[in-house]
Amino acid sequence: MRWLILLLFAGVPMASLEAETLAASPPGAIQTPEYFKAFQFREDKGSLSRVVLRNGLTIVIEEQALDPLATVVTYIRAGYSQEEAGNIGVSHLLERLYRHRSEVVSEMVGLGAVLKISTHYDSTIFSSSVPAENVLKTLDFHAALLQAPEIDLSAIGREVEILLKERFLQLDLPQVFARQKLLELAYPEQRWGDLLSLEKSITGLAQTDSTLQQLTRFHEAHYYPGNVILVVSGAVRRERILERVVEVYGSLRSSKKDSQVSKENSPDPSPVRQTSFRYLHLRGNHLQPYVLFAYRIPGPDHDDYYPLLVLSYMLGRGRGALLKQSMLGEDGTAADVRVEVEALQGTGTFFFLVTPHLQRVDGAEVEVLAQLEILKQRGIPIAQLDRAKTLLLKDHYLGLQKLEQRANALARYEAMGDYLQRDREVELLTQITSKKVSDVLERYLSDSNLSLLEYFPQDAESRHFTSQTLLETLRLLVPSVVKKHAEEEDPFQVVRTESSFQPPVFRPNHLKIALKHTSILRGPDIFFREEHAFPLVHLGFFFPGGRIKESTQNSGITEVMLRALLRNVASREDALSWMDLERLGTEIRVVNEPDFFGFQAIVLSPHLEKVFEILIDWTRSAAVKEEDLILARLEVLALLNAEKENRSLRLLGLTRRRVFYDHPYGWSRYGTLESVSGLSLKSLQTWVESEMTGVHPWIMVHGDIEGTSFLRNFVSTLSDSSYEVRKPIKRGISQQKDPSDSKGEPIFEEEEDEVIVAFPGPTRGTRDEAIVDVLEGALFRPGGRFSISLRDQGLAYQLSMFQQTGLNGGALFASFVALDGKGKAARDELFKQLRQLEQVPLREKEFLNAVVGAITRAHVRQQSGEDYIVELGQHVLAKQGVDHTQQYLTTLRRVKREDLMALAKRYFREPETEVREQEAETEGQTPESQKETPEPRTPSPRPSLR
Numbered sequence: 001m002r003w004l005i006l007l008l009f010a011g012v013p014m015a016s017l018e019a020e021t022l023a024a025s026p027p028g029a030i031q032t033p034e035y036f037k038a039f040q041f042r043e044d045k046g047s048l049s050r051v052v053l054r055n056g057l058t059i060v061i062e063e064q065a066l067d068p069l070a071t072v073v074t075y076i077r078a079g080y081s082q083e084e085a086g087n088i089g090v091s092h093l094l095e096r097l098y099r100h101r102s103e104v105v106s107e108m109v110g111l112g113a114v115l116k117i118s119t120h121y122d123s124t125i126f127s128s129s130v131p132a133e134n135v136l137k138t139l140d141f142h143a144a145l146l147q148a149p150e151i152d153l154s155a156i157g158r159e160v161e162i163l164l165k166e167r168f169l170q171l172d173l174p175q176v177f178a179r180q181k182l183l184e185l186a187y188p189e190q191r192w193g194d195l196l197s198l199e200k201s202i203t204g205l206a207q208t209d210s211t212l213q214q215l216t217r218f219h220e221a222h223y224y225p226g227n228v229i230l231v232v233s234g235a236v237r238r239e240r241i242l243e244r245v246v247e248v249y250g251s252l253r254s255s256k257k258d259s260q261v262s263k264e265n266s267p268d269p270s271p272v273r274q275t276s277f278r279y280l281h282l283r284g285n286h287l288q289p290y291v292l293f294a295y296r297i298p299g300p301d302h303d304d305y306y307p308l309l310v311l312s313y314m315l316g317r318g319r320g321a322l323l324k325q326s327m328l329g330e331d332g333t334a335a336d337v338r339v340e341v342e343a344l345q346g347t348g349t350f351f352f353l354v355t356p357h358l359q360r361v362d363g364a365e366v367e368v369l370a371q372l373e374i375l376k377q378r379g380i381p382i383a384q385l386d387r388a389k390t391l392l393l394k395d396h397y398l399g400l401q402k403l404e405q406r407a408n409a410l411a412r413y414e415a416m417g418d419y420l421q422r423d424r425e426v427e428l429l430t431q432i433t434s435k436k437v438s439d440v441l442e443r444y445l446s447d448s449n450l451s452l453l454e455y456f457p458q459d460a461e462s463r464h465f466t467s468q469t470l471l472e473t474l475r476l477l478v479p480s481v482v483k484k485h486a487e488e489e490d491p492f493q494v495v496r497t498e499s500s501f502q503p504p505v506f507r508p509n510h511l512k513i514a515l516k517h518t519s520i521l522r523g524p525d526i527f528f529r530e531e532h533a534f535p536l537v538h539l540g541f542f543f544p545g546g547r548i549k550e551s552t553q554n555s556g557i558t559e560v561m562l563r564a565l566l567r568n569v570a571s572r573e574d575a576l577s578w579m580d581l582e583r584l585g586t587e588i589r590v591v592n593e594p595d596f597f598g599f600q601a602i603v604l605s606p607h608l609e610k611v612f613e614i615l616i617d618w619t620r621s622a623a624v625k626e627e628d629l630i631l632a633r634l635e636v637l638a639l640l641n642a643e644k645e646n647r648s649l650r651l652l653g654l655t656r657r658r659v660f661y662d663h664p665y666g667w668s669r670y671g672t673l674e675s676v677s678g679l680s681l682k683s684l685q686t687w688v689e690s691e692m693t694g695v696h697p698w699i700m701v702h703g704d705i706e707g708t709s710f711l712r713n714f715v716s717t718l719s720d721s722s723y724e725v726r727k728p729i730k731r732g733i734s735q736q737k738d739p740s741d742s743k744g745e746p747i748f749e750e751e752e753d754e755v756i757v758a759f760p761g762p763t764r765g766t767r768d769e770a771i772v773d774v775l776e777g778a779l780f781r782p783g784g785r786f787s788i789s790l791r792d793q794g795l796a797y798q799l800s801m802f803q804q805t806g807l808n809g810g811a812l813f814a815s816f817v818a819l820d821g822k823g824k825a826a827r828d829e830l831f832k833q834l835r836q837l838e839q840v841p842l843r844e845k846e847f848l849n850a851v852v853g854a855i856t857r858a859h860v861r862q863q864s865g866e867d868y869i870v871e872l873g874q875h876v877l878a879k880q881g882v883d884h885t886q887q888y889l890t891t892l893r894r895v896k897r898e899d900l901m902a903l904a905k906r907y908f909r910e911p912e913t914e915v916r917e918q919e920a921e922t923e924g925q926t927p928e929s930q931k932e933t934p935e936p937r938t939p940s941p942r943p944s945l946r
Helices: 002-008 014-026 035-037 090-097 102-110 130-142 153-171 174-186 194-208 211-222 238-251 256-265 305-316 322-327 358-378 380-399 401-414 419-423 425-431 434-443 467-487 557-569 577-583 605-620 626-645 645-660 673-676 679-691 768-779 785-792 823-839 844-862 867-875 884-894 897-909 911-922
Strands: 039-045 048-054 058-063 069-078 116-121 124-130 229-236 278-284 290-297 336-344 347-356 449-457 507-512 518-520 527-532 536-544 587-592 596-604 696-705 747-751 756-760 795-806 807-818
Touching: 002 058, 035 039, 035 238, 048 238, 048 419, 048 768, 058 238, 058 401, 069 130, 069 305, 069 401, 069 844, 090 116, 090 124, 090 153, 090 211, 090 536, 102 116, 102 130, 102 844, 116 844, 124 130, 124 401, 124 844, 130 229, 130 238, 153 174, 153 795, 153 807, 174 290, 174 347, 174 449, 229 238, 229 401, 278 467, 290 358, 290 434, 305 322, 305 336, 305 347, 305 380, 305 425, 322 358, 336 358, 336 425, 336 626, 358 449, 358 467, 358 768, 380 425, 380 434, 380 536, 380 577, 380 596, 401 419, 419 425, 527 867, 536 605, 536 867, 557 587, 557 596, 557 626, 557 679, 587 867, 596 605, 596 867, 626 645, 626 673, 626 679, 645 747, 645 756, 645 807, 696 867, 756 795, 756 823, 768 785, 768 795, 768 823, 768 844, 768 884, 768 897, 785 795, 785 823, 807 823, 823 897, 844 867, 844 884, 844 897
Parallel strands: 058 229, 278 449, 527 696
Antiparallel strands: 039 048, 048 058, 069 124, 069 229, 116 124, 290 347, 290 449, 336 347, 507 527, 518 527, 536 596, 536 696, 587 596, 747 756, 756 807, 795 807
């Protein structure tokens, strides 16, 4: 009966309806709930509800019970573009002071929350993913964001220093720096967080007595109900959420006065297009050249936005994209090319990000512009249009898998004016025609609207262009390239008159069915899980071996083989081209784990059987040619260079090699420059034969399937006694260490205050994996011991802990960024905390918080289908059974505080401890670390989470 009443209110202003209902209600009738009186407007659309309170707060609720989780997002319509000239950086600083208020973080962690807070150009977003049973308490903390901030003045200087340090580290990445400079070039009238002005202003914030007033003023101007969108998505009941929202938000101040303040501080909208070509050439200490193009375009609320998004997919998304086909071949001009659209409210940017071969920079720049000119002259190829729309639809569904992504999307679309737009992707794509794409191509992708930035290594050949001479040169060269393409037989430019774009007809179902296992006589093992939330299926075809069998001479050969195979199979006469595959909504990725390898496919479910057949054929007829090797090698070498340019990845690689020394677990999946360059066609063909020929893969299937019906046409094909079921490879890790490492000393690498420390770790499939996840939350996550200690002492920030596990062993890594050269002090504090953990158990509340957080993170990981497939392969390899997820959750619930103490002794022991234990063994005594951990007298209460 209650829901019948609620349906009457859908989409109707609440004031008049409330009055009419109360007046007409006879004595004894069901009355409108009290909290309805706080509503100004309500609209219910299926599983979604939108409510506006009388104080201006907008609430969007989505009931989605696929997992026992809920995500709460507070979306503030204010970011760094709302800062005034005298307080640049205040939006970031306010966000950080909220994030690191230890008492609030501690309470949130106690609810099992996974916290994310970020400041953007026009928004600040606070996100919390929690067990659904704790969502009401989480709303209390989010409501506190809109109340007067409690700012720790002593923390301001520290947070300012950390903010600047983070910014410098971000800009140390060549592509991030180049993109920043390109935005400054394309939008000189906007504030993009220029490093020099940011440093000067933020440093001033740390030194002025008026900082508190600036923070308070910014909060008052923007953190009020009328400027906020609150989204709750997950396993929730909307009426209970609305009742609590009214309780904790309803009394907050009205937005009428503040909206005037906000309007004054809002930036003036920029003109969509610029009027002249802009060019900038920069140099830096990196390995590869980068060329970036930017065209100014309208934002997502404009009718032209979606045709522009489709155009970006035509040009750069997927292996069948126009620029991928024309620029990445054997005689191509680039190692990589990406096309992206970045959207803000009211404006956007159409990016081309090219990594050209150093000697072919001019050719790469010309090729990008030539492809645009070809499309303008010949029109939009219908086949490419269909491919782009289908891939865009597939990516849309992928982007809704995680609750956090769903909630953020609702907030973003509501900020643009219509939250329902999130679920209208099919309708929008169906309306996009080749003419609409042609129109936006002509309208926005012109020379006068282009900003071009070149970012070269210091030792690259000099260039002496000005904006005018470069534009004249490009205009001179483009016509000849266009003419050359016109003389070639180019199937990707054929314009067809009829579209074959057919979105799947689909009704979502949020029931999750348990993982199952089946096998085929004389065939492979197949693991499958049925889930009908989206019309997607994730496939995995995995083989044991690969990297675990590599040597120093051929390291990287598995990665090269997989990429060469992808190039080969689509070039065969009897195979579908990448164009055809991607028109089915198919994306195929390389999977190269330490103990297994293979391919992962994501496909729209109506085309599952066709893609399944293709993968069987690909893996059974695997072969490579010289051309495939050349192109795959170029790809891998470019990835190696990118890895070297990333300080974090570089340090991790160095540390990993020292931990595993002469074992393949310590090598990069991409090998080395020497090993990859030295690979021959014969060695690659031999590797294909030894690793894939005559071997049944493990097959993983997850998504929109009906039991094993997808197998009905393939049983006879898969049943083949000439193929073997291969067992996992065992290759012991030598106890010998790098001769340069002192015996017993902890292993660490440090560069410019970024530090990674490594310890021995658990093997895949052991109970210790779960204990480490609890330990990570207790020490390194927000609110953890080590996190609070290092930050409060001003020693370090950006703390994280992660594990690399394999069948043959593992390692634990702790990373942080030290402040003011305090790397040694931070390391000492880490070892102190670990020694303390060996001797003194965590407090009961602290421990339970860590367990609940680990359970939440485990559920969050399960939401991503592509991550789930790879993780499933890891569990199958370790023979953890078909119910590994529940086993893992059960293990987490059974972890005791004493388990963390025992784990610390096993993996984090000090050199002196090892010496004492050796002496004890000599004297016939049992060392402490080998004694059985006694059971606690009073069992710890188990956290309740479904």
